[in-house]
Amino acid sequence: MKKIWMICLMLGSLPAFAQQEGVVVTYEKEHFWSKIYDRLTFLSEEERSRIKTTWGTHDEGYKTKGQLFATASESKYNDLEPEADGGWRGRVSEFMVYRNLDTERKTEIEEFAGKTLVIDDSLKAPSWKVLNKIKEINGYMCMMAVAEDTVRDAKLTAWFANDLAFNTGPERYFGLPGLIMELNVNDGEVIFTAIKVEKKPLTEEVKLPKKMKGKKITTADYDKTLKTYINDSMKSHRNPYWNIRY
Amino acid sequence: MLCIPYYCKNVIISYNLYSHNHxxxxxxxxxxxxxxxxxxxxxxxxxxxxxxxxxxxxxxxxxxxxxxxxxxxxxxxxxxxxxxxxxxxxxxxxxxxxxxxxxxxxxxxxxxxxxxxxxxxxxxxxxxxxxxxxxxxxxYEVVIKTFRAPLSIRGDTIEYDPKAFKVPPGASVEDLIRRLPGLQVDQDGSIKAQGETVKRVTVDGKRFFGDDTKAATKNLPAEAISKVQVFNEKTEQSRLTGVDDGKHEKTLNLQLKDSHKKGGFGKVAAGVGSEKRLEGKINYNRFNEKNQFSVIGLGNNTNQGGMSWDDYQDFKGSQSFNWGDDGDFGFNGGRYIYFGGGDDESITIQAGSGAQNRGFNKNWAGGANYNFDTKKTKFNTSYYYNKNTQDLDATSRQTNFLTNSAFTKLDTNGRLNSNQNHRGSLRFEKTLDSNNTLVLISNFRFGNGTADYRSHQEYFRGVQDSTQLSNMSDITNFSDFNSFAIANTAIYRHKFKKKGRNFALSGGYNVNNSEGDVRQRSTNQFFRTSQTVADSVLNINQTNHTKSLRNQIKSSALFTEPLSKKFVLETFYNFSLKNDEVDRDVFDNKESGQVRNLNLSRYYTNNTTFHRAGTSLRYSYNGLNLLGGIGWQQIHLDGKFAVNQDDPTRTRIDRRFSNWVPNVSLNYDLKNNRYLYGGYNFSVQEPNIRDLQPIVDNSNPLYITMGNPNLAPTRNHSFNIGYNHFNATKFTQMFFGAYYNLYKDQVIYSQTVDENLVTTTMPTNISGGRSFNLYGQYGFPLVKTKSNLSVNANYYNNKNLTFINGELNDTKGNGYNGGLRLDLTPSDKFTFYANANWNISDTRYSLMSAQNQKIVNSTYGAEMNVKLPKEIYFNSRFNYNRYVNDRFGFNQDMPILNVSLYKTMLKSKKGEIRLSAFDLFNKNRGISQSAYQNFVSQEQVRTLARYFMLSFAYNMRGMSHSVRRKGYY
The missing domain is CATH 2.60.40.10 (Immunoglobulins)
Structure with a gap:
C-alpha cells in the first residue's frame, strides 16, 4: 500500500493527461431550510419561531448530490442530476469547480442569481484552524478544522481524512492536508457528507472542460457581488438564500 | 496499513486526554x-x-x-x-x-x-x-468502542459529548455522569471531578435550584443534554470582591440540546372601542422536542373573522400543513371525487378567511391541539369550536333584460344568521420502515344554526325603478338546521427497492348528515291594471322539513414505474360510490292545519358511481418536466324519486356518462430564473341530481325552478400558458400568461319570464360558452432596496349563452384591468405604499343591444408608517373606492381612512398599547356591482363603519414592529 501512495505522489508531478491515481467521491448535500430561515434578520422572533414549530420537526434536509474527481494536483466538482423518483424534477443549475494545486489556479462556473459566471483566478484557501477532535466518517479517521466564510458570514466546520492525501473537498472547500469528508455550515444549516469514496486512476475526468460559456469575473468581484446581493436582499426583506449556493 | 483500519462510525474522540480506567x-x-x-x-x-x-x-x-x-x-x-x-x-x-x-x-x-x-x-x-x-x-477499539471517550479540552474546560455514552432511555443526568471518564458519583449523589467535589452545577450557564448540585443531575433527562463541561470557577467571594483569591471551585455545566429547550410562547390581546366594539384573543403554545400543545381563544364584534394563518400555524404547529391527505391520486388529484356540496361548511379548520366587510359580525372561537412528533410516528389531535352571528341589512337593485323588454327588481332585506361548529381531528402517521408508510386521518364536524330572513321586493317593468310597478312581495323565512359530517381516510405508501418504483393505495369512508326546518311566509301582490291596488294576491305559508344523508366510499391506487432515467410511467385508478338519500317534506300551513304539498315534497335516493383509470408518461430532465396522459372515466347516476317515502310510484333516472379525458402539462425551468409552464386539460362535470329531477319547485312564487332529466354533463376544455422571469440581482420581476376555457354542453339555466314577471328557469345544455384571460405584471426597483414600482394589466373576454324566453342571448363581456403599485421603503423609520387599480367591464347583450353596460370600478390606496421617537409608531391606511355605471346614473365613492398610533413597552418589547380609529370618515358601505348573462346589479350593505379602539397586547415572543409591510420569504 505504501508503495502505491509513493507512486501516486510521483505521478502527481507528471504532465497532464497521463493516467493518475485519484479518487472519485460522491457527496450528499443536505439543506436544513428551517434553520436557514433563522438567518433572515428581517424576520421577527415570532416569525422565526413560527417557522421552527411548523417545519422544524419535519425538516429532514433537502438532499442533493455532487461528485468530486481528484488527483494529487487537480480536482473537479460537479453536481449530480437527481434520480427520477416519479415526480417533478428540478433543473440542476450550472456549477463546476476546478482547482489546480500545481499552478495554484482555479476555474469555477456558477449560475449565480440568474447569470452564468466563470471565475478564473488564483487559489486562496480559507484560514483553517485545526482542532483536537477526531471522528470517523465512512471508515476514515477525520480531524476537525474550522474556518470563517466572511463573505457569506458563515461558520465552517470541516472533517478531513489524513489518509486520503487530496487537498480538496466538496464545492469550494479545500486547503487541508486531507480530503474533506464532511463539511458543516453554521452548525447544521447545510451539511456535506462523503457517502462514497472510490480510488481509481483518472485522466480526462479531472480536467478542465474545454467549453465554458459565461461572464468572466474575478474572485474579488464575485465576492463583492455576492455580498451586495445578500445585503440588498436583506434590506429588501427577501430571502437571499433561495437564489445562491449556500 | 494506510487503509481504513477502523470499524466504528462517526464517533468523535479527542486525543488530548484519554481518561478511562484502562x-x-x-x-x-x-x-x-x-x-x-x-x-x-x-x-x-x-x-x-x-x-x-x-x-x-x-x-x-x-x-x-x-x-x-x-x-x-x-x-x-x-x-x-x-x-x-x-x-x-x-x-x-x-x-x-x-x-x-x-x-x-x-x-x-x-x-x-x-x-x-x-x-x-x-x-x-x-x-x-x-x-x-x-x-x-x-x-483504538478500547478508546472508541468501549469508552467512546469523546472529550476535548479547551483551556481548563473539559468537555464531554454525551452522544457517545450510551444510557438507557429515560436515564437521568446522574446516570450519564457515572459513565463519564474522570467523573464519579458518590452514594449520596454528590459528584467528584478528577477527585475534587463539584461545588456547583449549572444548566446552560445558569444556576439550577440554588446550590443543590443534585437537583439538576437527578431530575434532568440525560437525552436532553448536548454537552457536559467541567471547569474551575472563581469562588463566590472572589467574584463579589473582584479579587482573585486563587481559590477555585469545580463547576459542572450541563448544556441543553436546542430541541430540549422546552419552550412556551403565547400572546394575549384585548381591545375596547366605541360603538360597543370589543375584541380579544389569547393563545399559548408549549413544546419540547417531541410534543407540542397549544390552545387558542378569540372573540370579537369587529368583523375580524376567525383565526389568521399565523394563528393557525401557532395552533397546529408541526401539523399545520399535510399534503396529499385526500388520498386521491392521478392527474388533477381528487377533482372528480370530491365530497360535500357546494356551500357546505368545510370539515377541517379554516384559517385566513380575513376580515368580513358585510354587515355586523360577532365571532367566537376556541380550541386545543396536541402534536406528537418523532421520526417514525406522528400523531395529531385537535378540537376547535367557532360561532359566528351575522346581522346584515342590504338593498339591491337588479335589472334583467328580456327579448324585447326588461324588468327591474328592488330588494330591501335583512338577515340574521347564526351558526356554530365543533370540529375534531385525528391524524396518525407511521413510518413502518424505510419503504412503508401508513397514514390514518379522521376529521369530524358537528354544526347547527339558524337563519332569519326578511325581505321586501318590488318588481318594475322596464329599466326604471319608479314607474310601472308589477309585483310586490314581502317575505319572512326562518330556518333552523343541524349537520354532522365525518371523513375517514387511510393511505398506504410503499417504495420498492428500485428507486422510483412506488405504489400507493388509499381508502376513505365519509358521511354527511343534515337536517333542517324552514318556515316560509310571503305575500305576493301582482299589479296589472293599477299601481296601488293589487289585481291578485298570493300568500304562501309553508313549513318544510329536509333530511339528507350522504355516504361515500372511495378508493385510489397509484403505481409509478421509471422506464429510464428520464421517463416515468404513472398508472392510477380511482373509484367512488356516493349514496344520497334526501327526504323533503313540505306542508302548507292552513287554518285547518298542515297539509302536505305534493308539488314540493320529495323523496329521492341516488347512487353516483365513479370510475377513472388512466396512465401518464412523464419526461423530466434538466429542468424540463413534460407530462402527457389519458384516462377513461365513467359516471353513473342511478336515482329514484317520489313525492314521499310512502309513495310506491318511483321515477327512475339512470344515466351513464363515459369519456376519455386527456391531460397535458408542461413545466420548464429555462436557465437564469426563467420559467415556462402550461397545460391542457379536459374535464367532465356530471349534472347535479337536483337539476335532473323533472319537478317544479315554486317555493319562491316569483322564481320557479324546473328540473331536466335529459341533461348531459358539462365538458370543459381548458388551456393555460405562462412565463415568469425574475432577476435576483436587479430585483426585477415579470410574469405573464393566458388561459382559455371552452365549454361543451354547458349546463345553463334558461329563463322564461311571463307577463307577471314570474321567472321560470330550467337547466339546459348549450355549447359555445367560453372565456379567455390574459394577464401580466412587471415590477422593478426605482432605487434598489428603497423603492419599487410594479405595473399590472389584465384583459378578459367571455361569452355567456342563455335562453331568454326561448331566444338565445349571447352576452359578451370585455374587461380591462390595470394597476400600479409603488413601494417606498427609504428607511427603518418611514415607509409609504401606494396603489391604484382600474377595472372597466364592458358587457354587450345580443338580444337588447340598447342595454349594453359599461361598469367602472376604481380603487386607490395609500399606506404610511412612521416610527417616532420613544418606540412610538404611527400607521395610516387610506382606501378610496369608486363605483360608476353611467347607464343607470350609479356613481358611488367610498373613502375609508384607518389610523393607529401605538407604543411598544415592557421588557424586550413584549407589550404594546394601541389607539386606533377605523373608517374615520364614516363612509363604509358594502358596495358591489356586476353585469352578467342578462342582468346588471348593484348592492349596498350596511356594515361596520367608524369606531375607535384602545387595545393592549402582550406577546411572549416580543411584539414585532417594523414599518415594513409583511412580505413573503
Whole structure:
C-alpha cells in the first residue's frame, strides 16, 4: 500500500493527461431550510419561531448530490442530476469547480442569481484552524478544522481524512492536508457528507472542460457581488438564500 | 496499513486526554500528554525566515513516510502550512516566517502528535527524531468502542459529548455522569471531578435550584443534554470582591440540546372601542422536542373573522400543513371525487378567511391541539369550536333584460344568521420502515344554526325603478338546521427497492348528515291594471322539513414505474360510490292545519358511481418536466324519486356518462430564473341530481325552478400558458400568461319570464360558452432596496349563452384591468405604499343591444408608517373606492381612512398599547356591482363603519414592529 501512495505522489508531478491515481467521491448535500430561515434578520422572533414549530420537526434536509474527481494536483466538482423518483424534477443549475494545486489556479462556473459566471483566478484557501477532535466518517479517521466564510458570514466546520492525501473537498472547500469528508455550515444549516469514496486512476475526468460559456469575473468581484446581493436582499426583506449556493 | 483500519462510525474522540480506567492506555496517554504539553520553551527570536525540519518515526525509530505534518499558529491553531513526510519520514518546511508554531503530526494508526516549536537563532531549526506512539487496534477499539471517550479540552474546560455514552432511555443526568471518564458519583449523589467535589452545577450557564448540585443531575433527562463541561470557577467571594483569591471551585455545566429547550410562547390581546366594539384573543403554545400543545381563544364584534394563518400555524404547529391527505391520486388529484356540496361548511379548520366587510359580525372561537412528533410516528389531535352571528341589512337593485323588454327588481332585506361548529381531528402517521408508510386521518364536524330572513321586493317593468310597478312581495323565512359530517381516510405508501418504483393505495369512508326546518311566509301582490291596488294576491305559508344523508366510499391506487432515467410511467385508478338519500317534506300551513304539498315534497335516493383509470408518461430532465396522459372515466347516476317515502310510484333516472379525458402539462425551468409552464386539460362535470329531477319547485312564487332529466354533463376544455422571469440581482420581476376555457354542453339555466314577471328557469345544455384571460405584471426597483414600482394589466373576454324566453342571448363581456403599485421603503423609520387599480367591464347583450353596460370600478390606496421617537409608531391606511355605471346614473365613492398610533413597552418589547380609529370618515358601505348573462346589479350593505379602539397586547415572543409591510420569504 505504501508503495502505491509513493507512486501516486510521483505521478502527481507528471504532465497532464497521463493516467493518475485519484479518487472519485460522491457527496450528499443536505439543506436544513428551517434553520436557514433563522438567518433572515428581517424576520421577527415570532416569525422565526413560527417557522421552527411548523417545519422544524419535519425538516429532514433537502438532499442533493455532487461528485468530486481528484488527483494529487487537480480536482473537479460537479453536481449530480437527481434520480427520477416519479415526480417533478428540478433543473440542476450550472456549477463546476476546478482547482489546480500545481499552478495554484482555479476555474469555477456558477449560475449565480440568474447569470452564468466563470471565475478564473488564483487559489486562496480559507484560514483553517485545526482542532483536537477526531471522528470517523465512512471508515476514515477525520480531524476537525474550522474556518470563517466572511463573505457569506458563515461558520465552517470541516472533517478531513489524513489518509486520503487530496487537498480538496466538496464545492469550494479545500486547503487541508486531507480530503474533506464532511463539511458543516453554521452548525447544521447545510451539511456535506462523503457517502462514497472510490480510488481509481483518472485522466480526462479531472480536467478542465474545454467549453465554458459565461461572464468572466474575478474572485474579488464575485465576492463583492455576492455580498451586495445578500445585503440588498436583506434590506429588501427577501430571502437571499433561495437564489445562491449556500 | 494506510487503509481504513477502523470499524466504528462517526464517533468523535479527542486525543488530548484519554481518561478511562484502562491502565495501559492511560499510561500511554499520560506519556503523550507530557510530550505534547510540557515541551520547554526557550527565548524569543527576531526577524527573518527559517527552515523547520525533522524526522517522523515510530517508537523504534523507523521512519514513517506520508505522515501529515501541519504547522499551526500556537494562538488559535490556524493552519499555516502542511506537507507529507518523504520515504524516510523526514520533512522540511522552508522559508517559514520566524515565530512560534505548533507542530501537529498525524499518521494512521498512531496517536496524533503535537509539539510547540520555538525556532532557534539559526536558519535551521531541527526538531530531530519525533517518535509517534502506536495506537494498536486494541487500544483504538478500547478508546472508541468501549469508552467512546469523546472529550476535548479547551483551556481548563473539559468537555464531554454525551452522544457517545450510551444510557438507557429515560436515564437521568446522574446516570450519564457515572459513565463519564474522570467523573464519579458518590452514594449520596454528590459528584467528584478528577477527585475534587463539584461545588456547583449549572444548566446552560445558569444556576439550577440554588446550590443543590443534585437537583439538576437527578431530575434532568440525560437525552436532553448536548454537552457536559467541567471547569474551575472563581469562588463566590472572589467574584463579589473582584479579587482573585486563587481559590477555585469545580463547576459542572450541563448544556441543553436546542430541541430540549422546552419552550412556551403565547400572546394575549384585548381591545375596547366605541360603538360597543370589543375584541380579544389569547393563545399559548408549549413544546419540547417531541410534543407540542397549544390552545387558542378569540372573540370579537369587529368583523375580524376567525383565526389568521399565523394563528393557525401557532395552533397546529408541526401539523399545520399535510399534503396529499385526500388520498386521491392521478392527474388533477381528487377533482372528480370530491365530497360535500357546494356551500357546505368545510370539515377541517379554516384559517385566513380575513376580515368580513358585510354587515355586523360577532365571532367566537376556541380550541386545543396536541402534536406528537418523532421520526417514525406522528400523531395529531385537535378540537376547535367557532360561532359566528351575522346581522346584515342590504338593498339591491337588479335589472334583467328580456327579448324585447326588461324588468327591474328592488330588494330591501335583512338577515340574521347564526351558526356554530365543533370540529375534531385525528391524524396518525407511521413510518413502518424505510419503504412503508401508513397514514390514518379522521376529521369530524358537528354544526347547527339558524337563519332569519326578511325581505321586501318590488318588481318594475322596464329599466326604471319608479314607474310601472308589477309585483310586490314581502317575505319572512326562518330556518333552523343541524349537520354532522365525518371523513375517514387511510393511505398506504410503499417504495420498492428500485428507486422510483412506488405504489400507493388509499381508502376513505365519509358521511354527511343534515337536517333542517324552514318556515316560509310571503305575500305576493301582482299589479296589472293599477299601481296601488293589487289585481291578485298570493300568500304562501309553508313549513318544510329536509333530511339528507350522504355516504361515500372511495378508493385510489397509484403505481409509478421509471422506464429510464428520464421517463416515468404513472398508472392510477380511482373509484367512488356516493349514496344520497334526501327526504323533503313540505306542508302548507292552513287554518285547518298542515297539509302536505305534493308539488314540493320529495323523496329521492341516488347512487353516483365513479370510475377513472388512466396512465401518464412523464419526461423530466434538466429542468424540463413534460407530462402527457389519458384516462377513461365513467359516471353513473342511478336515482329514484317520489313525492314521499310512502309513495310506491318511483321515477327512475339512470344515466351513464363515459369519456376519455386527456391531460397535458408542461413545466420548464429555462436557465437564469426563467420559467415556462402550461397545460391542457379536459374535464367532465356530471349534472347535479337536483337539476335532473323533472319537478317544479315554486317555493319562491316569483322564481320557479324546473328540473331536466335529459341533461348531459358539462365538458370543459381548458388551456393555460405562462412565463415568469425574475432577476435576483436587479430585483426585477415579470410574469405573464393566458388561459382559455371552452365549454361543451354547458349546463345553463334558461329563463322564461311571463307577463307577471314570474321567472321560470330550467337547466339546459348549450355549447359555445367560453372565456379567455390574459394577464401580466412587471415590477422593478426605482432605487434598489428603497423603492419599487410594479405595473399590472389584465384583459378578459367571455361569452355567456342563455335562453331568454326561448331566444338565445349571447352576452359578451370585455374587461380591462390595470394597476400600479409603488413601494417606498427609504428607511427603518418611514415607509409609504401606494396603489391604484382600474377595472372597466364592458358587457354587450345580443338580444337588447340598447342595454349594453359599461361598469367602472376604481380603487386607490395609500399606506404610511412612521416610527417616532420613544418606540412610538404611527400607521395610516387610506382606501378610496369608486363605483360608476353611467347607464343607470350609479356613481358611488367610498373613502375609508384607518389610523393607529401605538407604543411598544415592557421588557424586550413584549407589550404594546394601541389607539386606533377605523373608517374615520364614516363612509363604509358594502358596495358591489356586476353585469352578467342578462342582468346588471348593484348592492349596498350596511356594515361596520367608524369606531375607535384602545387595545393592549402582550406577546411572549416580543411584539414585532417594523414599518415594513409583511412580505413573503
Amino acid at each position: 491502565q495501559l492506555a492511560l499510561k500511554k496517554i499520560l506519556l503523550l500528554l507530557c510530550l505534547c504539553l510540557f515541551v520547554a520553551v526557550a527565548h524569543a527570536q527576531t526577524g527573518g525566515r527559517f527552515t523547520l525540519k525533522g524526522v517522523v518515526g515510530d517508537t523504534t525509530g523507523t521512519g514513517l513516510p506520508e505522515a501529515t505534518v501541519m504547522l499551526l499558529t500556537p494562538k488559535d491553531s490556524t493552519l499555516v502550512n502542511f506537507m507529507r513526510t518523504n520515504k524516510a519520514g523526514s520533512f522540511e518546511f522552508k522559508g517559514v516566517k520566524r515565530g512560534n508554531y505548533l507542530l501537529k503530526i498525524t499518521y494512521v494508526g498512531y496517536l496524533p502528535y503535537q509539539q510547540n516549536v520555538v525556532p532557534n537563532d539559526g536558519d535551521v531549526t531541527d526538531m530531530g527524531n519525533i517518535k509517534m506512539t502506536f495506537m494498536d487496534q486494541n487500544l
